[in-house]
């Protein structure tokens with residue numbers, strides 16, 4: 625017994641010390657993603673597979689977007705703890721465009737709750753293009769969801785603000801908080817879009833007419849157009865998506881950007897409406913909530929794990945980046961991370 629005591633006492637002490645030493649290490653963050661060893665390989669492979677693909681063309685209804693070098697192409701995975709795996713042009717700054725929309729919807733949810741978003745904008749897919757005016761006449765909800773232009777302009781108008789400057793500062797501050805760094809507007813993109821945005825102006829005025837816009841229409845237009853003109857890199861989009869994958873906490877700054885309980889609701893809208901009239905095909909092929917923009921960026925979220933983002937300016941007919949879609953679809957399939965389960969092949 626005595627001998628046993630002499631042996632077991634130091635053993636217990638060692639065990640206690642081991643826990644004490646291990647605890648701060650464990651407290652540092654989540655365990656590495658189970659697929660982390662494959663991330664660089666699948667990113668490199670997707671980039672190599674599509675880098676020479678020339679299908680599609682730059683958006684031209686915003687004149688300055690024709691000037692973005694069409695061959696740029698970047699692919700990145702960012703994990704929920706902020707590890708970055710990238711290939712190609714992942715630092716080039718392009719306009720965020722519609723990829724901004726879910727993040728401003730998140731701001732509205734944070735300020736007023738998801739029911740206000742559902743009631744005052746809507747959360748149904750339209751099955752129609754992103755800039756549809758017909759959707760406003762077809763559906764009683766008018767704006768229909770926060771990811772089409774109508775719903776995104778309505779989201780901006782719903783941000784609780786005391787002035788246009790306050791509204792803009794909140795929108796920009798929120799996008800920056802998701803990215804984990806201060807973002808700025810690409811002023812030439814703003815000028816190019818704002819001076820040609822007659823369709824969006826019609827949408828804003830129609831919404832106001834139907835009492836589905838909640839600020840002065842031209843104020844909403846200006847702030848919405850500035851929001852779309854914010855410059856981001858593919859890595860920024862990856863970090864914004866990683867913040868959603870991390871339950872609303874930015875992995876770089878450690879700052880909570882939105883309540884964790886609203887992340888699933890936001891991802892649901894991204895899953896059903898993130899690709900407009902191509903959302904069904906996207907979910908069928910990639911199985912991931914995602915958002916596209918006519919600047920060429922896409923971000924997809926693997927809930928609770930990581931984000932996959934890509935940038936390539938050439939778009940298909942629906943306004944979605946051809947190479948970005950293909951790269952993300954391939955990576956999702958190779959890693960078997962579609963939310964409906966891996967493809968058995």
Ligand code: DON
Nearest residue numbers: 721722754852916917918943
């Ligand atoms: O309002 C617009 O038309 C643009 N600022 C954004 C559209 C967009 O990115 C559509 N996404 N693929």
